Amino acid sequence: MNVPVFLARKVRHAPEGSFSATVTRIGIGSIALGLAILIVAFAVLYGFKHTIQQKIFLFGAHLGVSKFTNNMSYEETALPLHSNLYDDSTKIPGIRHIQAVALKAGILKTKEELSGVILKGVGRDYDWNLFQGSLVAGKVPVVGADTGSGSTQLLLSQYMANQLGVNVGESVPLYFLGNAPRARKMTVVGIYDTGLEEVDKTIALGDIRLIQRLNRWGPDSVGSYEIFVNDFARLDQTAANVFQALSPDMRLTRVTDQYRPLFDWMLLLDRNMVILLSLITFIASFNMISVLLVLMMERTPMVGLLKALGAANPLIRRMFVFVGLNMVSWGLLIGNVVGLGLCYIQDRFKLIPLDPKNYFMNYVPIVWDWPTILALNGGAVLLIALVLWFPTFIINRIQPVKALAFKK
Template identity: 35%
Template sequence: MNFEYFIARRIARSKDHKSSVSGPIIKIAIAAIAIGTIVMLIAIATGIGLQRKIKEKVSAFHGDIIISNYDTNFSFDSQIPISINQEFYPEFNLVPGIKDIQVTALKGGVIRTEETFEGIVVKGVDADYDFSHFEQYLKEGRLPDYSGNLNAEILISEYLANRLDLKVGDKVATYFVNNDSERPTRTRGFDLVGIYNSGFQEFDEQFLVADIRHIQRLNKWEPDQIGSFEVFVEDFDKLSETSAAVYENIDSELNAISIREKYFSIFEWLDLFDFNIYLIIGIMIVIAGINMITALWVLILERTQMIGTLKALGSSDWSIQKVFLYNAGYIILRGLFWGNLIGLGLIAIQWQFGVFEYPDPEIYYMKEAPVYLNAFYILALNAGTLALCLLMLWGASYTVTRIAPIKAIRFQ
């Protein structure tokens, strides 16, 4: 058995060690590491969880990459149509990492009831549209079906439904302005079949989902003309590279823009969460390290006579340092164990029951705090905490080298 490890284990298991002066200090050090681990786990889980959830919501409304015609006019009613007959549709095989592609078109309009009215943006979708993005947000009714003949089914947000006092099954009258002197205004009647709530009010207060064929008729487009293609990628972390590759592989008259570019301010805000997470982890590790250094110095002071005896028997300074580093490592592992147990337990409770809610859901685009973790994050956090704490303790353990054997043996 390793000599240093044997002595360290005997020290850790001795009863006098637990009831000595260092006992309370060690307990404080274990508690500091445990609390730091809990805070770091929660910071990572909620920070990454919020980032992923908001990215999912933005992608649900716009896709990850939008392919459309070049247009400097951002009005929904001036959208220049493009042909659906493209080399990359319906299967985008030109670029690796593409998961799905679907067609859409947008048109601004107004919903009017007997009491009030609201401006809306009708998002026209085709039979290939993946409604799984909206399933988790569906509050009432069902998702519309556009696989057959043209129908009047629509999906509307809970925000608009409440403001307009609409419910599933109601008839919805919408009005659209056209650049047509003969018929400047056109009306469409829709059947409300589903109500959703994404929590993203910036989108909920605008979008109404309908069959794309209504927009084609309103704009007098041909059946093979659409507004844009929405592309979904397999790895969002590689969105910039994939978006650039998509742009290089489409016709020169088409433009490809990622949602990170389109909604730059939202993603810039999300990137700040990475800095906050790193800052919290750094502060917690420093606090845990300082507590462990204090505990190590107390252990060294308490075992001064033992250090002198070991030096007198021929042990090197590094050998004695390893005794205390092994002991400190045992203390750190105990703190990590309890920190992981409590931290992961709290995260599991939040994931299952959604106990913690944001005080202002409009700021964070959701009511409950989302959490996300995987094994890599947990292992990396624990390994990093252990390594950095031991690195700080390695420097503090040099106190052993300054203890003279004769004075140490006489130490009381």
């Protein structure tokens, strides 16, 4: 057996109830508590960011392309559907999906209430997968159908449905203002709820063919393109690739510019997490140094005896490092069990609620990011292993004669 490991086992097995055993438990507890807090913190942080981003992407794609114009209203200038950008999007690096949409302002009116609305017209190329978590009643509208009443189906927000007092299956008039106001009888087929107030108060989804007819556009005219990228972390690089494919009369916008306050808020969360990580790392490192110093003071006579028998300082230092790493392993085990357990309970039972008006969601979200969890465990081992070497250098100053005479 390796000598440092054998001696470390002797140091580790202190009598139950002794001061040394108590200090060891404190060291294990501090590591476990720090790791559990970090696991929960990162799971919640990533949960917040992922949930908010997914809600934003429901109505604000990663990249948007529209016609260059000075018009600041919702009356869009038409883009051709079959452009080089749209038809050759698969050849542009970084693009996952592209879809054509159109916007038009209107008013929904019932006998008692009315509500301003921005109708977002979508076609067959629209990706409805993002709506799976936000659809609270009914279904998404049928769009781009050759027959039937698909162009009169409407997807409303829960906020507007409550304001107007309408439910799934009911009809509501939608008025479009202009030189001659026009009305369309729309059927509510679904209700969504994102928790983003500025979206829920204004956006309804329907068939793009309705807007094309109202604007007197042909079937090959749309209001804008929405582009989703493969890797959101490389948004700027993909935006540069898309920009190269634009014609001179097209304008490119990023979702990070369109919803800058929300992304600034998420950046602030990242900064807070760095501060939290730094504080917990400092406290855990300080505790481990303190624990190891106490253990060395407890074992001063043994250190003197080992030196008197010819043991070199590096050998004794490695012995105490093994003791520290043993505590780290137990601390990591307990910390993972506690941290992952708390995350599982919240993810499974949604025990901690949130006010959607302030947090844009109904409960604390959890995201299982296993690379981050593994990095936290690996980083804790490496950092504490390095930190543990510093207090062991005090062994060089222990003299065998004085250490053997040392009384606890």
